[in-house]
Amino acid sequence: MKKLWILVIVLICATGIPISAAPWTEYRITTSPANQSYPHISGNIVVWWDGGGSPILGADITDPAAPIYFELPANPKNPYGDIVGGDIVVNGFSKTCGDGKKHYGVSAYNLSTETESIVKDPCPELVPYANYGSASTDGLTVVYADSSKIYGYDLYWQSEFEVPDSLTYGGPKVDGSLIIWNVAGVAVYLFDTTKWQTFQVSDTPANWLDISSSTVVGQIGQDIYGFDVSDPCNPIEFPVCTDENEQWYPAISGNIIVWQDDRNGNWDIYGYDISTQTEFQITTNTADQTSPAISGHTVVWEDKRHGQSDIYASILYGPEVPRCTEKLQGDLDNDCKVDYKDFATFAQNWLDCNLDPPSACWN
Numbered sequence: 266m267k268k269l270w271i272l273v274i275v276l277i278c279a280t281g282i283p284i285s286a287a288p289w290t291e292y293r294i295t296t297s298p299a300n301q302s303y304p305h306i307s308g309n310i311v312v313w314w315d316g317g318g319s320p321i322l323g324a325d326i327t328d329p330a331a332p333i334y335f336e337l338p339a340n341p342k343n344p345y346g347d348i349v350g351g352d353i354v355v356n357g358f359s360k361t362c363g364d365g366k367k368h369y370g371v372s373a374y375n376l377s378t379e380t381e382s383i384v385k386d387p388c389p390e391l392v393p394y395a396n397y398g399s400a401s402t403d404g405l406t407v408v409y410a411d412s413s414k415i416y417g418y419d420l421y422w423q424s425e426f427e428v429p430d431s432l433t434y435g436g437p438k439v440d441g442s443l444i445i446w447n448v449a450g451v452a453v454y455l456f457d458t459t460k461w462q463t464f465q466v467s468d469t470p471a472n473w474l475d476i477s478s479s480t481v482v483g484q485i486g487q488d489i490y491g492f493d494v495s496d497p498c499n500p501i502e503f504p505v506c507t508d509e510n511e512q513w514y515p516a517i518s519g520n521i522i523v524w525q526d527d528r529n530g531n532w533d534i535y536g537y538d539i540s541t542q543t544e545f546q547i548t549t550n551t552a553d554q555t556s557p558a559i560s561g562h563t564v565v566w567e568d569k570r571h572g573q574s575d576i577y578a579s580i581l582y583g584p585e586v587p588r589c590t591e592k593l594q595g596d597l598d599n600d601c602k603v604d605y606k607d608f609a610t611f612a613q614n615w616l617d618c619n620l621d622p623p624s625a626c627w628n
Contacts, residue, residue, distance in 0.1 A: 289547055289579040292329035294565070295322075300574040304565040306558045307402065308351035310376065311565050312337075313576050321354060323376075326563070329578050337374055338381070350404030352377045353420070355384070357395065362388035369394045371409045373420060384418045385409060385425075396436040402477075406458075408439040415446055417458070428456045430463055440476045443494065447474055453483060455497055464497040475516045478599075480539065482515040482522050489515045489524050491539070505537050506544065518559040521586055523547065525555045525566075534566050538586050540600065545585045548577075562588055 295301040299317030306312075311332075312323040324332035337354060347355045354374045362368050368387035375382070384407050385395045398409035400420075407418040408428075415431035417439070418424070428437075428444060431454070437446040444456040445466065453466040453474065471483025471490065481492040482505065489505040489512045506512050510528040512535070517523075520539040525532045532553040537544045548554040552570035554577070559565075568577040582588075589601035597607040618626035 289581060291548070292326070292578045293568075294324055294326060294329070294332050294576040294578055296575065298573060301576045302567055302574050303556060304558050304567065304576050305347050306560040306563060306565045306578075307348040308560055309563070310348055310351045311576065311578065312348050312354055316574075321356065323348075323354070326578055329563075329580065335376070347399045349400035349402060349407075353400055353404060353407075355398070355400045355407050355409075360387055362391055364391060366391075368392055371395050371398070371407065371418075373400070373407055373418075382420070382423070385411075385416070398436045399438045401439045401441060403441060406439050408437045408444050410437055410446070415444065415456075417444065426458075428463075429461075431456065438474050438476050440478060443476060443479070443497075445474050445476050445481055447471055447483070453481070453492070455481070455494055455500075457497060462497075464494075464500070466492050466494060466497075466500045467502060473514050477517040477519055480517060482517045484513060484515055484524075487511040487513070489522065489537075491517075491522065506535070514556055516557055516559050518561055521559060521562070521581065523557040523559050523564055525557060534564065536564070536581065536586070541585060541587065543585045547579060547581070562586060 294311060297317055299315060302314045304311055304313040309325055309327040310323060311326055312321055315322045319336050321337040324334045326332050352375055356372060357369050358372050359367050359369050368391060370387040371385040373382045373384050387395060392411050394412055396410045400407045405420055407420060409416055413432060415428040415437045417426045417428060432448060437444055442458045445453065447453050447470050449470055451470055452468050453471050455464045455466050466481060469485055471485045474481060474483045479493065479495040481494055483490060488507040491503050491505050493501040505522055508528050512524050512526050515522055515524040521536055523534060523536045526535040531551055532555045534547040534554045534557045536547050547564060550570050555567045557564055557566040562581045563578060564581060565576060565578045567574045593603055595603040595607055597610045620626045
């Protein structure tokens with residue numbers, strides 16, 4: 266059954282014809298004549314790099330037709346930002362240290378309290394470079410890498426921890442207790458902070474990794490692949506899109522994977538829903554649309570239809586991307602349906618008890 270499912274995915278992509286080209290409503294978020302690039306989104310909050318001089322700008326797009334704009338405090342930062350929980354923007358900053366040289370650290374800015382925390386101060390240890398990495402959707406953890414190691418930072422306790430055996434290349438990603446990263450030319454790895462254990466996800470390196478819950482996506486060559494890490498001891502790799510043209514920069518939220526795709530002679534944004542096993546085209550404009558990011562059912566991207574790069578957004582809807590309207594009692598795997606998988610989980614845990622003291626379990 267698994268082999269048949271994978272074959273269906275491959276055939277869908279190999280045809281170059283999407284199952285659906287739904288008429289998504291597109292919203293233009295920015296209108297500046299300067300380039301607006303590298304969008305990130307969490308909930309209804311979008312941040313991006315402004316080429317007009319303000320390093321990081323953002324908007325609340327609760328009503329995407331009427332965005333509410335804001336600007337982060339002026340601070341020398343790298344031209345990238347990543348957000349978590351709708352509140353925290355994680356990015357890099359430069360600082361001249363005691364050796365007279367410029368070094369790079371990591372900061373986290375809280376949009377609600379308008380305060381900034383230094384996650385990694387580069388000066389005490391003269392760290393040459395710290396990659397901003399990313400932050401978890403639960404708003405608790407920031408991950409980043411220096412020149413050789415991956416680190417985590419607990420925002421609540423304001424404490425740093427080192428990920429064991431994490432020789433790294435490129436920025437790590439985190440969601441909940443799971444941290445993923447790629448070692449160039451080697452493999453993809455995962456670290457579970459609850460088990461304090463490292464697992465190998467793939468024996469093939471993948472670029473532009475992203476993670477949502479227990480699903481990892483990455484770019485292998487010019488194709489998009491996913492990895493189910495529900496059981497990190499036995500990860501399951503599956504193809505998302507292996508079209509003969511190029512697919513780049515995947516991102517994932519829940520069941521929806523998005524990427525940029527050039528099968529039509531220009532870069533468009535495509536998507537795939539794991540639950541419906543359906544691929545769909547999100548943008549159709551003949552200009553380039555690139556660098557997608559997704560949160561829930563809202564996708565944002567860079568768009569060059571007006572010459573410069575603008576930030577656009579679209580809210581996905583329809584049978585290709587069904588959404589959960591209400592949590593169901595008995596839905597143990599959070600897929601918005603109660604089925605045999607939930608029953609199997611229930612049966613497996615039948616008569617388990619975590620009461621303390623244990624003697625209270627069967628009174």
